[in-house]
Amino acid sequence: MPRRHLLILLLLAGLIWAYLPAVAQVAPPAEAPVAAPVEFNGVQAKLHVDVLAGEIGSRPAGSESQARAAQYVQGQLSSFGYQAELQSFPITFYDDRGSTLAVAGALGRQMSANTLQYSPPGAVEGELVDVGLARAGDFSPAAVQGKIALIERGEIRFSEKAENVAQAGALGAVIYNHGPDNFNGSLGSGGQIPAVSLARSDGESLLAQTRRGPVTVRITVDASLDQRTAANVVATKPGGPQTVVIGGHFDSVAAGPGANDNGSGTAVMLELARVLASRPSPFTIKFVAFDAEEIGLLGSAHLVGQLSEDELRTTRAMINLDMVGVGDEVRLGGSDEVVSLAFPIAAQLGEPARALGGGLNGASDHASFMRAGIASLFVYRAEDPNYHSPNDRAEFVDPASLDFAGRLVLGVLDSLGGQR
């Protein structure tokens, strides 16, 4: 071996000798591994949907099951290290105990009728009159006086249809579907006359009978209104002087278990709370599960109504997650300022989003914040064929869609904080 080579060899051996202990020193001891960054996990989020929609089920605001859901959400937020609070407020609860429609006479039979929510209770009997879609001008008011209006679904709201025939003196309203099955509709707030819905086939069968001769029907609505308590669940991660609200409603309609609407948004909010618990944030983040969205955005309106002038001024943005687990198309709506940040992030995540068109005013809880002048982002997916139906079940919620929604929100938070 030439002397030069021997020198290099000695040098290398020396280097290795010098390096080895250094490596040994920096290697962490086996019993204390370096914490891996907490990643958003759609499968983990889906477990919340399984509990909310699968185990607890339908959760109308003011119900026993919704109180259980509030406990679950509060318990989860506490387990991530937050102090989670219930923010309660009074609501008017519509208790629907069922409706019937019976055809009188030789052809008499019972049809399967659903209560239109907020229909007053009562039993009325009268001749059935076809009023088409029940728009003003679709029927002669005199023909409906003292009778029961048979109405086709479509074009205008259920409440407008019921109101138009009530104004003309109708005793009751029967609205039949444009699709095959029956549906669960709402009059929005107090109606004036008993109102029920039918499947299309039943509606058409009644329509055909009225064309052959007078048909008398009896409709009954067994329901009541009472005062109950609803509650938002709120947890705060302290950070900078400005606050970002991340929320979704956790109540459902009575008609179904509310997996996509809105177990999905609640689940993503909870998983974000878990992930963000250990991450530094330039903002104070408020995680909120809103109650009573389905009966008029009441939870978000209550929360916004409780904010002081100072809190209103320092709320940087609101991100609302509602129906984010079913459907192929991501839709984003709200304030241009925040929505414009979200579009490129959605595209980077591989799902280019479309703008939500139309009036967003009553769409979901972000509307309460926008009304107070707070820049908001509404994250949503289209279309859910099981919307507000008994089939809005956990098995149809896609963990990959929850994952996308979570990563989108994390990206928007970074954008708002100027980190991308």
Ligand SMILES: [Zn+2]
């Ligand atoms: Zn919803």
